Amino acid sequence: MQITASDFDPVFAALADHTRRDIVRRAISAEEGILELASHYPMSFAAVQKHVAVLERAGLITKHRIGRRRVVRTNLEALLIARRLLDQYEALWLAQIGRMDELIAERAGAVGTVETKESKR
Amino acid sequence: MQITASDFDPVFAALADHTRRDIVRRAISAEEGILELASHYPMSFAAVQKHVAVLERAGLITKHRIGRRRVVRTNLEALLIARRLLDQYEALWLAQIGRMDELIAERAGAVGTVETKESKR
């Protein structure tokens, strides 16, 4: 399956909320139902439920029946997809630094010569 | 300076938009003014300007005067802060896996085998 650019939108949007990030964190190491989750936050049960729904739509968590509850588990895959994008940016950055170094090296070679004419935009 | 949890909100929120992610990407390797940036996107100049403002508020980019333009540069630091959070989640995940392995080992040990129980970290 191919990851399209717009797939990142819901993931980052989901992570842009403090409460949702905390749910992700909790759901890594615990297996709580929505009701248990909700007890940690100063908002209604329904509000937490909505946050869980956002996270689920983003693929960051999944729900599984256990007894009469539906426990929430975070899906590492989605987190890694987000991280991969940040890694790409970092790689681009490093490549750019490399290019700058090249330029500097070039200039160093040109030292002493009379200003080469730059035709900048 | 200390990073508080709410500092992540604007960063992830800023990254939750396709156009803004593209601006971040461009601003890594190019030095364009807002007007030049805007030429790449199917929206008004003012809209792009707003996106840039969002990115700037999130600390993801900075603006610098060059001649009569204000060129946009992405700030790797902010990107790394976001990545660091994802790394933390991954570490939590791995720790959790470790804990599960322990449990499994314990059970295996309980099945009459002579397995030495490891008390990890």
Add this chain to the structure above:
DNA sequence: CGCTCGTACAACCGTATCGTTGTATCGGTG
């Protein structure tokens, strides 16, 4: 079988966001 625990979902409200257009400002260039 019926109750109730846990969850889902709809309706609503206030505010934020994303786009638009129009106007104001700021700094170089001629």
Add this chain to the structure above:
DNA sequence: CACCGATACAACGATACGGTTGTACGAGCG
């Protein structure tokens, strides 16, 4: 200094978001 290239900002409308309350459903327990 006058002009114009480049940016900033205000106002507006449509839509999305984050919270609330209230109601409905479905699965286990007694």
